[in-house]
Amino acid sequence: MSNVIVFANQKGGVGKTTSAVNIGASLAEKDQKVLLIDFDPQGNLSSSVGLFNNEKTIYSALAGQFSINEVIHAIPEFKLDVIPATIDLSAASLELADQEKREYFLKELLDPIKERYDFILIDCPPSLDLLTINGIVASDAIIIPVQCEFFAAQGFLTLLFNTISRIKQRLNPKLHILGVIFTMYDSRTRLAQEVIEMVVEKVGDPSLFFKTVIPRNVKLAEAPSHSQPVTQYASASSGAERYRNLAQEVLERVKK
């Protein structure tokens, strides 16, 4: 059975793309069949795995220029399938805006290929626009990366949770929150620990948080410019090790 999981947080730079790529690569190491979908016009996930300026993108499939099968790029080196995005995806929000069932475009595109994969991971842009809503509607579960910094404890998480519960009620009743990941944890500062405590208290349900916390790790920041997941670029780094742990938690959580 396929698990479709979306990485969402309207704040940028919190580790959505890094988490999607490295959880995906770690699940693939554990012999899971994984499809990564770049659903951000910035195309960071695509370039992180070495796909640049491709014309066979998620947008070209949404626009009917290519079939969904044609836009799936196999990357045997990482044991991953990837659908890339480029800046033209930003046009999709506008083009979809006044169409019927505009929240379901991605879901309808993925339905026919779902059963081929154990996991389909969708990386969203830093917004709550129609692209992100399409990503959430297409998914069974959502993972929310949160950076361990002061702003994480402010209102934007509440806004995100409210948006998720509205989408769940109106558009996708089976949706659930798989978990919140704390990212870029710096063990040298007290602030990081305080932020975790504040956010957990504010959210009120400790079981929503993954036990594995992702440290600030230079290998994680370097890996994308080498077009590799950190699990390949620096297989023994703390970043790689933590993302493998996180992938194990993901496997356990989807079983429940």
Ligand code: ADP
């Ligand atoms: P988002 O997709 O939410 O915008 P990214 O995953 O692109 O966030 O991360 C933002 C930046 O921080 C990127 O340059 C990325 O390489 C870097 N980064 C992400 N996670 C870490 C980490 N744990 N340690 C160090 N750098 C990180």
Ligand code: MG
């Ligand atoms: Mg991103």
